Amino acid sequence: MSSALPPNVWPVLLGVLGAVFGSFIATLAIRWPEGRSIAVGRSACDGCGRTLRATDLVPLLSFLVLRGRCRSCDARIAPAHWITECLGAAIGIVAGLVAPGFEGVAGAVCGWLLLTSGAIDLAAFWLPDRITVSLAIAALVGGLAGAAPDTTERLIGGVGGFATLWLVAAFYRRVRGRTGLGGGDPKLFGAIGLWLGWRALPVVLLIASLAGLAVVLAIAVAGRRPTATDRLPLGTLLAGAAFLCWALSV
Incomplete structure (x- = not known):
């Protein structure tokens, strides 16, 4: 445009x-x-x-x-x-x-909403629904206005992103008997799917996972042994990975 x-x-x-x-x-x-x-x-x-x-x-x-x-x-x-x-x-x-132009404005808006989610998750392990819904709405508006990917890919990404992490969380809870993912993580991943489309979701998840592994290794190198009860703000990792994927794919 x-x-x-x-x-x-x-x-x-x-x-x-x-x-x-x-x-x-x-x-x-x-x-x-x-x-x-x-x-x-x-x-x-x-x-x-x-x-x-x-x-x-x-x-x-x-x-x-x-x-x-x-x-x-x-x-x-x-x-x-x-x-x-x-x-x-x-x-x-x-x-x-x-x-x-327009696509950059749309990308910046989604990036700032991701920054908000990531900052709050880092501070309090919390992903407010209001921010996630705002990201989802901004993503859909961008798609309807003609920004790539098309609306069908975005909708598949929204459903697929949410379902993927929801199933992971349910499986972990069933096997380990405790919560492993917060309820906001599947919603955020779904909103990211609405923004980037379903094709980008594996890459986003891979980058977020590698970043999380790097954090764990950094903690270990600093002299503190990570434990099974340590928590990482997955929303923060997903937010950073999503914006990076968008910037590299435009």
């Missing part, structure tokens, strides 16, 4: 938007699992409660100027803020580079 803007504008535009969205996503990932308000309003310091000024809220730049601490109480600003802002910007830049 053609774009009225020059191709080199899209990475900048989506990168800036991504940093802004990343700031909100970081706050969401910290506050939502704790049951704190996520309503849009005046932001405040988590340490002293001081209402933050506009100059305190410039993504990345404010963190650098304030040296990672609150201007009033000197409390440390959680690194999750600038890390998520960087990831949000990176998603926008990559989307703008690989697919300038």
